[in-house]
Amino acid sequence: MNLPANFLVKMKNLLKNEYEDFYKSYYEPKKQGLRVNTLKISIDDFLEKSPFKLEKIPWVKEGFFYQDEERPGKHPYHEAGLYYIQEPSAMAVGEMVDAKPGEKVLDLCAAPGGKTTHIASKMNQEGFLLANEIHPARAKILSQNIERMGIKNAVVTNETPARLAERFPDYFDRILVDAPCSGEGMFRKDQDACDEWSLENVALCASRQGDILANAANMLKPGGRLVYSTCTFSPEENEGVISHFLKNDSRFKLERIEAYEGFGKGREDWIPDAASDIDKTLRLWPHKLQGEGHYIAVLTKIDGEEEGKRKYAEVLRDQKVLKDYTQFAKETFIKQPQGDFILFGDQLYMLPNETLSLKNLKVLRPGWHLGTNKKNRFEPSHALALSLKGEEVKHTWNIASDEIESYLRGESISAKGSKGWYLVEVDGFSIGWGKLAGDMLKNHYPKGLRWVGK
Template identity: 65%
Template sequence: MDLPKDFTTKMQSLLQDEFPDFLQSYAREPAQGLRVNTLKITVDDFKRIDPFTLRKIPWAEEGFFYGGLERPGKHPFHDAGLYYIQEPSAMAVGEIVAPEPGEKILDLCAAPGGKTTHMAAKMNGEGLLVANEIHPARAKILSQNIERMGIRNAIVTNETPERLSNKFPGYFDRILVDAPCSGEGMFRKDPEARAEWSLEQVARCAIRQQDILEHAAKMLKAGGRLVYSTCTFSPEENEGVINSFIRSHPEFLIETADGYKGFSRGRKEWSGDTEADVEKTIRLWPHKLEGEGHFIAVLRKTDGEEITGRNITKPLKDKGILKDYYRFVKENLQMEPSGNFYLFGDHLYILPEEDISLKGLKVLRPGWHLGTLKKNRFEPSHALALSLTKKDAAFTWNLPAESAEMAAYLKGETLNGGEGKGWYLMLAQGYSIGWAKCANGLLKNHYPKGLRWKGM
């Protein structure tokens, strides 16, 4: 593998005796991982239907290594949101953030959504999760992954950290800043990261990371927890950024991040400050564990202003507008989604019941998308299907995950089946994967066109 010369020179200077082992790690195949989505299935139940060769990832409660020749992204269970394919080292971040159900959580640099969906599973549908991504195309991918995993309590925004900090001062219980970085830890997996790397880019990233942290700090409650992570080895972007931030923010302190076998600690001598407390941070190295490079720091806000009197997005008052929705629920569901209803255009959502205002923000997904109000009818969304269980639907049609019928459904084909008329929740071996509408013994396919399998 061709590594940038300035990078190898720098790493040899930093690692010294460890450098040969570090360099040798680039000759090995990267580890592959998936994380079971406990919003839809327990780990034990997944292991009973698991079609792959899995090994436990020690530092991730729901994480598993899978074989290098296996393709879980091409399996119906992936489309059903039973797991998220995630780099093994990256799973350590969600474990360290450790959000609690009922809290207000912000993932400030969230795309493509691995850490967001990890935190959502730990929240178990309770509380508020704001997932932000500044780049529009990546924000769309983030929103799609939140939908696939059946997450009900997330709002997806496409904003700058500055605009969010003006909107939410002192608001969140926990914030994750998975900062844009020079990507050195991904060199083994990402040729583009190698091609774009330079010492100048490292310096630019460190400046941008400081700016993002400044805005994140404003949004954290007193007593709140801010987790900073990168996928780079560069001390300028890791120990250096954290030390600089702590020195200029006396209301923050560094807490000891949980470590596991193979994890290392941050290096004080790399921070540029002999008084720095950065040995409480952690580093994941590819020559010490099965995973790529990561850095994680936990910061606690010990003091800050309590913000009250916040504007709140007003819920829909005229429930008569929703008569077609209520008819759909009565005829097709065994449960009734509850909460504060909001209409965005003709799209119906339920927002988490929190004191939040979305006015003036670029919002891609303002909560749980139930469906669309059409003329004299309600059409349920794909997001609603993926957030339901088989017990929630009046009509279901179950298909073996690896059957020809399942493949046909995912390609958008009409299937024979069903009785009478109604919306059928389609199941992949018992787990929701989409809708079909029954008429005259046929299941008309409503799997989204943009997600349909092609040439398989």
């Protein structure tokens, strides 16, 4: 690994007698982790079914290390959304957000979706989750991961923090700012981050992080929690950004957060004019724990007034438009889902409760994607399949994990039964749709996800 010379000099000056251990950590194998998706399976049930050798991650109850030789991304359980492959240290951030069912939560810099999906699992499909990503291509990946994990209560936007701050003043109970950073903590697993690093980029990141944090602050309601995190060691982007923010916004205070073995404190001595209680923030070090570098600060908004009257999203009122969906729902569900509908072109969604108006925002996913209104018929979405359980539908077709590859390749299945839509399952967990007619279960697994050449 070719680490930047200026970075090494900087870290040696900061860490002093810890530097040698820190440097050696770059030449040790990186640890791999997965987080169980409790929206779909309990931790105990997953451990019973898991084909992988797993070791508990201390700082997140749903998190586990897996062995280097294993490939959980190539297993059907990954396609079914039973877990999310996530860097172990990064899992600490979702824990610190500590979202609760029924709350309004914002993940402001959300792609690719590891922390968003962690937050969603804590919310248990209740409340309003807004996941935003400013880069369009990354926003699409975020939306796909939300779909795979079966999340119903998330809206995905592709906006600037400033635009969202105009629309959602004093609105959210919790906000995560996992800020774009110089990526020093990811050097061991991402050579591109290493190659792109410079002292100038560190300064640029710190300035941008301050702007993002200021916009986030205005979207948090009084009493709300704001979590700031980075995957860099740079004091300018960590203690420096938080100290500057607190100096300029008296509405916030730092909270002391639980530290596990290997977690370090924020360093007052590494920046000028540090906040007096900056040691309440946390640093995760690769030479002290089995994970990469991270920084986490938790702030509470102690002052401010909640915004008054709000404009909520316009919902679909024309029942004629829902005619084909209603027929599908009657034939497919044991108990029909309840909520407000919205139509994006020919795509039908169900809005999370209390969704504000999304007009003039760049929206990729305005809620739970139900499917497509086609001519005289309704076709259910892959997102709908992945968010359902077998007991919620009238027809299921279960396939064992060691036999499901042909389905994932897009092949149809010889079958007998009542005609109509079937929720296809792998070992009892939803993975897609099939439609039975004429002793054949036609495959509706999306072409873009099929296991071609795997």
